[in-house]
Amino acid sequence: MSSAALSPERLYADAAVAEPLKALIAKVGQRSGEFPVCLANHLPMVLEAMARLGAGPERLEAYAGIYTASHSVPFPPAPVAPLDAESWRFALGRREREADLRRFFEGLVAELGGAEAVRQTMPVLAPGVAASATHGLMRLAYAVLRADDREIAAALGYWAATYLCYEDVPASRIADLDDPLAHLLSMRDEPSFYGVEAPTHLLWKWIEAMGHMQEFRDRLGRMRVGPDFLDRIRPAALALYAGTMSFEALHAVTGCHWLRLVSPVIDAPQTLARHFWEVVMALYTKIGMPPVPAPELLDEWRSLPLPDDRAIAAAAVASDDEHDHSLVFSAFEEFRYTGDRLYKVVAARRVGLIA
Incomplete structure (x- = not known):
């Protein structure tokens, strides 16, 4: 079952958070995808993560205020000129065109729907997934998770404005590696x-x-x-x-x-x-290109005693570090998908509950 089909009671520990969260993300989502100097604005995404980890409306509102003020998160620069189905590609990687790109994608999403807009533009955007150090992908992922067309348009605009790709791989290059x-x-x-x-x-x-x-x-x-x-x-x-x-x-x-x-x-x-x-x-x-731990050591870590999931989630929610919310939520979700207990181990370590 898709998350879009689930009731708020299934999505959030505090079902009362659904409507305030929707309004709060719509409000903070109007601000730029980055704050000075060229750092990723995680707020629209981590509010969703915090809510799914158990944060209530008061904590979310307080955190949004702390984050916006402490990082001086701005609104996008003033629009320059409208973009269309051809010209938006020439604005790729131009942060000063974020407002124009958002408006273009708002129109595209209104015309096609969020999912179809993503599908049609991804062949252009995919090579530039390094956009804002991959946080364009993050914002799009959370927008898709929420089935939130407003956020999908903002995410596509953010990704496009901060687009960063490597030069084309030569046609003669052979893809010959599997690992x-x-x-x-x-x-x-x-x-x-x-x-x-x-x-x-x-x-x-x-x-x-x-x-x-x-x-x-x-x-x-x-x-x-x-x-x-x-x-x-x-x-x-x-x-x-x-x-x-x-x-x-x-x-x-x-x-x-x-x-x-x-x-x-x-x-x-x-x-x-x-x-x-x-x-x-x-x-x-x-x-520094360190080696990765041996499989035997990873298995030892998988067997470590762990706090209850609720304790790990609560520690993340209490943190003011957006990477705590992001990592713990993703780790819990990837554990649910894979069953690999190592995800819970790294989540507990991230929030300081185990060494």
Whole structure:
């Protein structure tokens, strides 16, 4: 059963949160997808995550106020000029066109419906999944989860305005690899990947810098993809995060959840997943390219005693760190999908309930 068909009683521990949450997301969703300087605005998404983890209306309202004020989240820049079915593509990656892109996608969603608008535009957007360090994908995933056409339009506009892709892979490039984790780990043998320099600490700037390295570009397009590709990258992402608990690897885990949410409404989800995994490969260099834990160690961690799910969720809800809400919600959802207890282990570690 899709989440859109579920009653509020099934979606939220506090059923009374449904209507206030809808209004609150509509309100905060009017602001820009980023706040100064070029950092992702997580608020529309983590409000949904917090509500599904048990937050009540008062906590959500308070958190929205804290987040908006502490990050000085702005509204999009003033519109420049209307966009149409052809010209929107020329606005890709131009943050100053966010308002124009939103208006274009609002019209497209009104005409086609949210899901069809996503399906028709994803062939253009998918190569630029690094948009705002993959947070365009995050916003779209939560909009699809909510079946919220207003948020779908905002998400598509945000993704388009912050679009970031690597140059086209040569037609002669042969996709000859099947193991995404092995392809990731093979990067440890390339000396140049240990001296990467990026102009700022921003994740998307690091991703962009990696695209200027020929040694990295030579690795793009090498993965064979098929219907099972997301199932192949999911355990690799989880192992990387379990071993590092790093900010960068966190996004690999949550990103697999976002891909799963978006996949049913697009025609080539495996292609989007390949582009996403190449972003993970770029960020692997930022954390020093550590080895992943041995399977035996991962199994030991899976057997660790854990707090009750409600305690983990409550710790996330009480946090003011948007990445706590994001990781715990995605980890719980991926556990429900896979049954892998390691998701609960990393969730408990993230919120400080186990070492």
